[in-house]
Amino acid sequence: MASRIVVRDVDAGYGAVRVLHGVSIEVREGETVALLGTNGNGKSTLIKCIMGLLAPDAGEIYLETDGRRIDLARRSTEEIVDLGIALVPEGRRLFPKLTVEENLLLGAYRTGARADIDRNLPFCFEAFPVLRERRRQLAGSMSGGEQQMLAVARALMSSPKILLVDEPSVGLAPILVSRVIAKIRELKERYQLTVLMAEQNFNQATKIADRGYIIVHGRIEFEGRSTQELRENELVKKYYLGV
Numbered sequence: 604m605a606s607r608i609v610v611r612d613v614d615a616g617y618g619a620v621r622v623l624h625g626v627s628i629e630v631r632e633g634e635t636v637a638l639l640g641t642n643g644n645g646k647s648t649l650i651k652c653i654m655g656l657l658a659p660d661a662g663e664i665y666l667e668t669d670g671r672r673i674d675l676a677r678r679s680t681e682e683i684v685d686l687g688i689a690l691v692p693e694g695r696r697l698f699p700k701l702t703v704e705e706n707l708l709l710g711a712y713r714t715g716a717r718a719d720i721d722r723n724l725p726f727c728f729e730a731f732p733v734l735r736e737r738r739r740q741l742a743g744s745m746s747g748g749e750q751q752m753l754a755v756a757r758a759l760m761s762s763p764k765i766l767l768v769d770e771p772s773v774g775l776a777p778i779l780v781s782r783v784i785a786k787i788r789e790l791k792e793r794y795q796l797t798v799l800m801a802e803q804n805f806n807q808a809t810k811i812a813d814r815g816y817i818i819v820h821g822r823i824e825f826e827g828r829s830t831q832e833l834r835e836n837e838l839v840k841k842y843y844l845g846v
Contacts, residue, residue, distance in 0.1 A: 606668035607631045608653065608675075608688075608765065608799070613662030615652050622648045623821045625662070630765070635791055635798040637808040637815035639833070645821040646801035647693055650769045653799075654690050655680040668764075685713050689763035693770040693801075695754040699743025703734050703753055706742050710760030719762045727756040730790060748779035752786070759790065766791070768800040772807060780807050787811060809833060 608630045615623040622645045630636045640646050651657040653664055655678055664675045666686060675683055689710075697706055707727060711720050728735035731752045737745065742753060751771060758766060768787060772780040784804075788811035791798050802808040808815070809830040817825040817838050827833035 606666065606764065606797070608797075609663070609665050609667065610649070610653065611663040613649070613652060613659045613664060615648055615657055615659040615662075617657075621660075621821070623652070623659070626818070626821070626823055627662075628816050628823065628826075630797060630799045632797050633795065634813045635788070635800065635811050637812035637833075638799060638801040638818060639803070639805055639808060639815055639839075640801075640818040641803050644818050646803075646818060647769055648821075649818070650690065650767055650799075650801055652676070653683075653767060654688070655683045666765075681713075684761060685715060687715075687762070687764035689758040689761045689766055691754050691758045691766065691768045691771065693773060695750045697742040697750055697753060697757070699741065701742060702739050703742055703745070704738040706753055706757055707734070707760050710757035711762075713761055716760060716762040720760070723760050723762060727759055730759075730786065730793075731756050747774050748776070748783065751775060751779070751783050755783070755787065755790070759794065763796065765797045765799070768798065768802075770801055770803065772802060772804045780804060784808070784811055805833075805839060 610626060610628045613623055613626045626649060638646050652659050653675060659676055666673045666675055707724060711717055733749055734753060734756055742750060771783050784807045800808060812830055814829055815827050815833050816823050825836050825838055827836060833839055
Protein backbone atom coordinates (compact mmCIF):
# COMPACT_ATOMS: atom_id res chain seq x y z
CA MET A 604 0.00 0.00 0.00
CA ALA A 605 1.33 3.44 -0.89
CA SER A 606 2.31 5.70 2.00
CA ARG A 607 1.22 9.26 2.60
CA ILE A 608 1.32 11.98 5.23
CA VAL A 609 -1.99 13.62 6.07
CA VAL A 610 -2.41 16.86 8.01
CA ARG A 611 -6.03 17.60 8.84
CA ASP A 612 -7.50 20.72 10.49
CA VAL A 613 -4.35 21.48 12.49
CA ASP A 614 -4.16 24.45 14.84
CA ALA A 615 -0.80 25.22 16.43
CA GLY A 616 1.21 28.03 17.92
CA TYR A 617 3.54 29.15 20.65
CA GLY A 618 1.91 29.94 23.97
CA ALA A 619 -0.90 32.40 23.41
CA VAL A 620 0.21 33.10 19.82
CA ARG A 621 -1.76 31.03 17.31
CA VAL A 622 0.17 30.44 14.07
CA LEU A 623 -1.73 27.70 12.21
CA HIS A 624 -5.48 27.83 11.72
CA GLY A 625 -7.21 24.67 10.48
CA VAL A 626 -4.39 23.64 8.14
CA SER A 627 -4.97 20.56 5.97
CA ILE A 628 -2.50 19.15 3.44
CA GLU A 629 -1.61 15.74 2.03
CA VAL A 630 1.68 14.41 0.67
CA ARG A 631 1.37 11.17 -1.28
CA GLU A 632 4.07 8.62 -2.01
CA GLY A 633 6.53 9.65 -4.72
CA GLU A 634 5.37 13.27 -4.88
CA THR A 635 7.28 16.47 -4.41
CA VAL A 636 4.89 18.92 -2.78
CA ALA A 637 5.77 22.59 -2.26
CA LEU A 638 4.45 24.50 0.73
CA LEU A 639 4.71 28.10 -0.47
CA GLY A 640 4.52 31.20 1.65
CA THR A 641 6.43 34.33 2.55
CA ASN A 642 8.22 34.64 5.89
CA GLY A 643 6.09 34.40 9.01
CA ASN A 644 3.11 32.61 7.48
CA GLY A 645 3.52 29.28 9.27
CA LYS A 646 5.56 27.04 6.97
CA SER A 647 8.20 26.12 9.53
CA THR A 648 5.60 25.73 12.27
CA LEU A 649 3.77 23.13 10.18
CA ILE A 650 7.03 21.27 9.48
CA LYS A 651 7.77 21.25 13.22
CA CYS A 652 4.34 19.77 13.92
CA ILE A 653 4.88 16.96 11.42
CA MET A 654 8.29 16.16 12.95
CA GLY A 655 7.02 16.13 16.52
CA LEU A 656 8.99 19.23 17.47
CA LEU A 657 5.78 21.11 18.27
CA ALA A 658 2.53 19.59 19.51
CA PRO A 659 -0.57 20.80 17.65
CA ASP A 660 -3.39 22.30 19.70
CA ALA A 661 -6.02 20.62 17.53
CA GLY A 662 -6.36 18.45 14.46
CA GLU A 663 -4.67 15.29 13.16
CA ILE A 664 -1.29 14.42 11.67
CA TYR A 665 -0.76 10.85 10.59
CA LEU A 666 1.30 8.60 8.37
CA GLU A 667 -0.35 5.86 6.34
CA THR A 668 2.10 3.13 5.39
CA ASP A 669 2.01 -0.65 4.91
CA GLY A 670 -1.69 -0.72 5.70
CA ARG A 671 -1.18 1.07 9.03
CA ARG A 672 -2.28 4.50 10.18
CA ILE A 673 0.27 5.98 12.57
CA ASP A 674 -0.60 9.04 14.67
CA LEU A 675 2.44 11.33 14.36
CA ALA A 676 1.03 13.90 16.77
CA ARG A 677 1.48 11.37 19.58
CA ARG A 678 5.00 10.33 18.61
CA SER A 679 8.33 11.74 19.67
CA THR A 680 10.68 13.19 17.07
CA GLU A 681 12.95 10.17 17.51
CA GLU A 682 10.06 7.80 16.80
CA ILE A 683 9.07 9.82 13.72
CA VAL A 684 12.62 9.63 12.35
CA ASP A 685 12.56 5.87 12.99
CA LEU A 686 9.48 5.69 10.76
CA GLY A 687 11.61 6.92 7.85
CA ILE A 688 10.84 10.65 7.94
CA ALA A 689 13.86 12.98 7.85
CA LEU A 690 14.15 16.76 8.16
CA VAL A 691 16.53 19.21 6.53
CA PRO A 692 15.90 22.08 8.96
CA GLU A 693 15.80 25.78 8.25
CA GLY A 694 19.20 27.26 8.99
CA ARG A 695 20.83 23.84 8.47
CA ARG A 696 21.47 23.20 12.21
CA LEU A 697 24.78 21.45 11.76
CA PHE A 698 27.30 20.69 14.48
CA PRO A 699 29.84 23.38 13.55
CA LYS A 700 32.74 22.01 15.63
CA LEU A 701 32.42 18.51 14.19
CA THR A 702 33.80 17.49 10.82
CA VAL A 703 31.77 16.92 7.69
CA GLU A 704 32.09 13.16 8.10
CA GLU A 705 31.13 13.28 11.78
CA ASN A 706 27.99 15.27 10.92
CA LEU A 707 27.08 12.69 8.28
CA LEU A 708 27.58 9.77 10.65
CA LEU A 709 25.33 11.44 13.22
CA GLY A 710 22.64 11.44 10.53
CA ALA A 711 22.79 7.63 10.62
CA TYR A 712 22.19 7.47 14.36
CA ARG A 713 18.82 5.75 14.14
CA THR A 714 19.02 1.97 14.42
CA GLY A 715 17.46 1.31 11.03
CA ALA A 716 20.09 3.42 9.26
CA ARG A 717 23.25 2.11 10.90
CA ALA A 718 23.38 -0.98 8.71
CA ASP A 719 23.21 1.27 5.62
CA ILE A 720 26.22 3.48 6.47
CA ASP A 721 28.53 1.64 4.08
CA ARG A 722 26.06 2.29 1.27
CA ASN A 723 24.80 5.76 2.22
CA LEU A 724 28.12 7.44 3.00
CA PRO A 725 29.65 6.72 -0.44
CA PHE A 726 26.36 7.76 -2.04
CA CYS A 727 26.44 11.13 -0.24
CA PHE A 728 30.04 11.67 -1.31
CA GLU A 729 29.05 10.80 -4.88
CA ALA A 730 26.07 13.14 -4.81
CA PHE A 731 28.06 15.97 -3.21
CA PRO A 732 31.73 15.62 -4.25
CA VAL A 733 32.71 18.69 -2.23
CA LEU A 734 31.80 16.80 0.95
CA ARG A 735 34.25 14.03 0.07
CA GLU A 736 36.97 16.60 -0.54
CA ARG A 737 36.25 18.27 2.80
CA ARG A 738 35.29 15.27 4.91
CA ARG A 739 37.87 16.25 7.58
CA GLN A 740 36.92 19.95 7.58
CA LEU A 741 34.87 21.44 10.42
CA ALA A 742 31.30 22.02 9.27
CA GLY A 743 31.25 25.54 10.72
CA SER A 744 34.08 26.66 8.44
CA MET A 745 32.24 25.80 5.23
CA SER A 746 30.33 28.22 3.00
CA GLY A 747 26.55 28.52 3.26
CA GLY A 748 25.97 26.50 0.09
CA GLU A 749 28.32 23.74 1.24
CA GLN A 750 26.61 23.63 4.62
CA GLN A 751 23.21 23.28 2.92
CA MET A 752 24.52 20.35 0.90
CA LEU A 753 25.83 18.79 4.11
CA ALA A 754 22.44 19.25 5.79
CA VAL A 755 20.70 17.47 2.90
CA ALA A 756 23.29 14.67 2.92
CA ARG A 757 22.98 14.25 6.69
CA ALA A 758 19.24 13.71 6.30
CA LEU A 759 19.87 11.11 3.59
CA MET A 760 22.14 9.20 5.96
CA SER A 761 19.05 8.24 7.96
CA SER A 762 17.74 6.20 4.99
CA PRO A 763 14.46 8.13 4.79
CA LYS A 764 11.40 7.37 2.73
CA ILE A 765 10.00 10.86 3.25
CA LEU A 766 12.12 14.02 3.24
CA LEU A 767 10.96 17.32 4.72
CA VAL A 768 13.01 20.31 3.55
CA ASP A 769 12.49 23.61 5.34
CA GLU A 770 13.53 26.76 3.46
CA PRO A 771 16.56 25.42 1.57
CA SER A 772 17.12 28.78 -0.16
CA VAL A 773 17.52 30.91 2.98
CA GLY A 774 20.85 32.72 3.10
CA LEU A 775 22.09 31.42 -0.25
CA ALA A 776 23.08 33.30 -3.38
CA PRO A 777 20.65 32.76 -6.31
CA ILE A 778 23.02 30.49 -8.23
CA LEU A 779 23.48 28.28 -5.15
CA VAL A 780 19.72 28.14 -4.59
CA SER A 781 19.30 26.78 -8.10
CA ARG A 782 21.99 24.13 -7.53
CA VAL A 783 20.58 23.00 -4.20
CA ILE A 784 17.02 22.75 -5.55
CA ALA A 785 18.24 20.80 -8.57
CA LYS A 786 20.15 18.44 -6.30
CA ILE A 787 17.04 17.79 -4.20
CA ARG A 788 15.20 16.81 -7.39
CA GLU A 789 18.03 14.51 -8.45
CA LEU A 790 18.18 12.82 -5.05
CA LYS A 791 14.41 12.46 -4.93
CA GLU A 792 14.46 10.58 -8.22
CA ARG A 793 17.46 8.39 -7.36
CA TYR A 794 16.26 7.54 -3.87
CA GLN A 795 12.56 7.38 -4.87
CA LEU A 796 11.79 9.77 -2.06
CA THR A 797 8.60 11.55 -1.13
CA VAL A 798 9.37 15.25 -0.55
CA LEU A 799 7.59 18.08 1.23
CA MET A 800 9.47 21.34 0.73
CA ALA A 801 8.59 24.55 2.55
CA GLU A 802 9.93 27.42 0.47
CA GLN A 803 9.36 31.10 -0.24
CA ASN A 804 11.21 31.09 -3.57
CA PHE A 805 8.30 30.28 -5.85
CA ASN A 806 10.22 30.03 -9.10
CA GLN A 807 12.80 27.61 -7.73
CA ALA A 808 10.31 25.47 -5.80
CA THR A 809 8.03 24.96 -8.78
CA LYS A 810 10.94 23.68 -10.86
CA ILE A 811 10.81 20.41 -8.94
CA ALA A 812 7.32 20.31 -7.38
CA ASP A 813 4.48 18.18 -8.73
CA ARG A 814 1.93 20.38 -7.00
CA GLY A 815 1.70 22.66 -3.99
CA TYR A 816 -0.13 24.68 -1.39
CA ILE A 817 -0.07 28.39 -0.61
CA ILE A 818 -0.15 29.30 3.07
CA VAL A 819 -1.09 32.85 4.11
CA HIS A 820 -1.30 33.94 7.75
CA GLY A 821 -1.41 30.34 8.91
CA ARG A 822 -4.19 29.20 6.58
CA ILE A 823 -4.05 27.20 3.36
CA GLU A 824 -5.47 29.67 0.87
CA PHE A 825 -4.96 27.62 -2.28
CA GLU A 826 -4.15 24.06 -3.33
CA GLY A 827 -2.65 23.73 -6.79
CA ARG A 828 -3.04 20.31 -8.36
CA SER A 829 -0.15 21.18 -10.68
CA THR A 830 2.54 23.82 -10.95
CA GLN A 831 0.56 25.32 -13.83
CA GLU A 832 -2.41 25.85 -11.52
CA LEU A 833 -0.10 27.51 -9.03
CA ARG A 834 1.32 29.89 -11.62
CA GLU A 835 -2.14 30.91 -12.74
CA ASN A 836 -3.42 31.61 -9.22
CA GLU A 837 -4.08 35.23 -8.29
CA LEU A 838 -2.28 34.92 -4.94
CA VAL A 839 0.85 33.75 -6.72
CA LYS A 840 0.63 36.58 -9.22
CA LYS A 841 0.27 39.08 -6.37
CA TYR A 842 2.87 37.80 -3.90
CA TYR A 843 5.44 36.04 -6.11
CA LEU A 844 5.23 37.17 -9.71
CA GLY A 845 4.55 40.86 -9.19
CA VAL A 846 1.56 40.88 -11.52
